[in-house]
Amino acid sequence: MGNKCDITFNGDDSLSFFANGKSLCWFLESKLEEQIKRQHNVVGHAIVDDHYTIVGTGSSQLMQAALYALSPIDQLEPISVVSDTPFYLDYTNGQEMQEPMRKMEFILSSLHRQIILIGWALVKDKEVARKMTKFMEISTIGVSKEAQLKAARILELISDSCLDPNMENCFEYTFAWLICKGGEEEDCEKLLKEHKIHTRSGRRFGSDSRSGRISMLSRDEDFNIFLQRLMAIQRPTNGN
Incomplete structure (x- = not known):
């Protein structure tokens, strides 16, 4: 996307913690909320109407905020947290699974923007949204305005590219998954490392x-080298 993502704003625009006094999530920039809802409507994979938008410093913080908001205060037994694989490893840190009496299930989207550490949640229940906002307020007093405005600009370009066939498609995947079709003892991370390809094992993601x-965020020349090394991998056959 190059310099299309460049933004300009005055320093005195960011002096206050408040961004939008009319929003339940009072530190959410209106430009970001607008572009989040626009992208979900363009892609069509999430309902945004009648939902509250909660912004966080990455999806890990949003996950902690959701756990805080959804955990009942009168529950004596631990609650298990359930999510389909793959999921980010840090989601499991600090969570103990001990004979749970109740369960929480999380369905996650991969639109979280890792480079600028912005994530968001669409919450239907007002009280849950209020508690999540309170968690953000206590932990970090909101989210960086600069990061929000950068994210808004990136999302704007992505949505524009999806709607305009003449534009370069900016809707790119940040990660790819590879599966080694060997036996149960196959170690994909080890195999690729032997061919100078850095990856993270699926064990880290459930x-x-x-x-x-x-990662798919490398430069074109790096990606071409990756393809060359990937195609050079040959399995031994007939014991040779």
Whole structure:
């Protein structure tokens, strides 16, 4: 996207913690909220009407805020947290699973913007949204305005590229998953490392060692080298 993502704003625009006094999430920039809802409407994979938008410093903080908001104060037994794989490893840190009496299920989207550490949640229940906002207020007193405005600009370009066939498609995947179709003992991360390809094992994301996650954020020349090394991998056959 190059310099299309450049933004300009005055320093005195960011002196206050408040961004939008009319929003339940009072530190959410209106430009970001507008572009979040626009992108979900363009892509069509989430309902935004009658939902509150909660912004956080990455999806990990939003997950903690959701746990805070959804955990009942009168629950004596631990509650298990359930999410389909793959999920980010840090979601499980600090959470103990001990004979749970109740369960929480989280369905996650991959639109979280890792580079500028912005994530958001669409929350239907007003009280849950209020508690999540309170968690953000206590932990970080909101979210960086600069990061929000950068994210708004990126989302704007992505939505524009989806709507205009003449524009370069900016809707790019940040990660790809590779699966080694060997036996259960296959270690995809180890195999690729032997061929100078850096990846993270699926075990870090709730899967198994046969899968691996690789970043797609590299430059074109790096990606071409990756393809060359990937195609050079040959399995031994007939014991040779």
